[in-house]
Amino acid sequence: MSDGESASDRSFDFEDVTVVSAVGRGAKGVVFLARAGGRWSSECVALKVMSKALIAQKRTRKEEEEYGRVSFEEEVLRRFDHPLLPRLRGVLETEKVVAFAIDYCHGGTLHSLRKKQTEKMFSDDTIRFYAVELVLALEYLHELGIVYRDLKPENVMIQENGHIMLVDFDLSKKLNPKSPNSLSQNTSPSPNSEKRSRKQQRLTRLYSFCNSGISPWDSDSEPPLGTADSVRRTESDSVEKSNSFVGTEEYVAPEILSGKGHGFSVDWWSYGILLYEMLYGTTPFKGSNKKETFYRILTKTAELTGEKTALRDLIGRLLEKDPERRIQVEEIKGHDFFKGVKWDEVLHIARPPYIPENEVENKVGFSKNDVEVFVNQVFFPTNDDDGVENSDNNNNTAWVRELNHIPTQKNDDFLIF
Numbered sequence: 001m002s003d004g005e006s007a008s009d010r011s012f013d014f015e016d017v018t019v020v021s022a023v024g025r026g027a028k029g030v031v032f033l034a035r036a037g038g039r040w041s042s043e044c045v046a047l048k049v050m051s052k053a054l055i056a057q058k059r060t061r062k063e064e065e066e067y068g069r070v071s072f073e074e075e076v077l078r079r080f081d082h083p084l085l086p087r088l089r090g091v092l093e094t095e096k097v098v099a100f101a102i103d104y105c106h107g108g109t110l111h112s113l114r115k116k117q118t119e120k121m122f123s124d125d126t127i128r129f130y131a132v133e134l135v136l137a138l139e140y141l142h143e144l145g146i147v148y149r150d151l152k153p154e155n156v157m158i159q160e161n162g163h164i165m166l167v168d169f170d171l172s173k174k175l176n177p178k179s180p181n182s183l184s185q186n187t188s189p190s191p192n193s194e195k196r197s198r199k200q201q202r203l204t205r206l207y208s209f210c211n212s213g214i215s216p217w218d219s220d221s222e223p224p225l226g227t228a229d230s231v232r233r234t235e236s237d238s239v240e241k242s243n244s245f246v247g248t249e250e251y252v253a254p255e256i257l258s259g260k261g262h263g264f265s266v267d268w269w270s271y272g273i274l275l276y277e278m279l280y281g282t283t284p285f286k287g288s289n290k291k292e293t294f295y296r297i298l299t300k301t302a303e304l305t306g307e308k309t310a311l312r313d314l315i316g317r318l319l320e321k322d323p324e325r326r327i328q329v330e331e332i333k334g335h336d337f338f339k340g341v342k343w344d345e346v347l348h349i350a351r352p353p354y355i356p357e358n359e360v361e362n363k364v365g366f367s368k369n370d371v372e373v374f375v376n377q378v379f380f381p382t383n384d385d386d387g388v389e390n391s392d393n394n395n396n397t398a399w400v401r402e403l404n405h406i407p408t409q410k411n412d413d414f415l416i417f
Contacts, residue, residue: 014092017101019047019366022374028054028070028170030375032366033104036089044104045089049097049371054379073169074100076146083347084137086167096372105165107158107356114153120281124311126353127278130156130164132338132346134271137166139329142264146172147242151270152251153277162352173242175263249290250283254298254321265323268332272318276302279311284319310337
């Protein structure tokens, strides 16, 4: 590897990994567990495999924002340098699919961990640990100028060491500064700026097979990322707002539903919903259908039953419907619920609340052809099982049916990844 070249700069091939099993699906791809370096390697990675046909179909429908998110996700993964965020280990590509290889988390999701608790809820001390780490992860993203927009327990993974990892940046967005001066006067030149052109050229590969003739940075919707050293700015004063209708139904902020524009505060709303769910075992505004849920988000106040505690007070401040009055990161870190927390030492805690087992079966799973057929069958199902029954893995058909058993939504943004 040459000087200055990171692992994420490398292009992988399916010969470099052994795909063990499928572990989940979303609106745009299927996630596989794989071993990097061969069948007997102990190094596991997660492969997020996306169908080029599906991306091309979205391009045909002129869903430019949807189409550009794939490359934007690759760009943000390349930029991350934080123990609570995934590293892009490499990019795999065939004629039919493109895949991101990222760190694999052995402990599953925060959602599945909550379900394992006796009363489907966490203790205040456990909530505090995960809440602190989520603040650190979101703070880092916001300093990069990225609003996450899809915080939910299913997107919070548990690493092998018990610390969290925030995943799935499919709906994330870079917020523009309102004027060039607001950025140039408050930031230092990025040490990686000289590599920008080379990285942008790499990112265009997702567009080349569709002959789009554009890169994700040709429009002002997703500008190049800032650096983690950027000085935080008040979004009302210096950052443009997004009008995209994105999120996951029960966690979406009221300003997204109202369509009046949104900024970083949407992440703190979703953070409040997540804390509420960890405390009560359910979300506060869930209705019998999506329309009722959205109505409750816009009009109802979260019921914080039980004795008054610092945690309930924090949740109430986070679930303030006016984003300008909603508590922000510095106030959050200084809140009584986090009194005594040594923020600089949290990531060095050796014994988090839950340490997962990391046993992964040594088995031959999917070949390159299996992966291509599998992903195609998930997103373009047919009445017969051509290509699936004839593959080496006899469980493919069952897996496809299981992964396709997901609530149908009119908007792909509201599918669970």
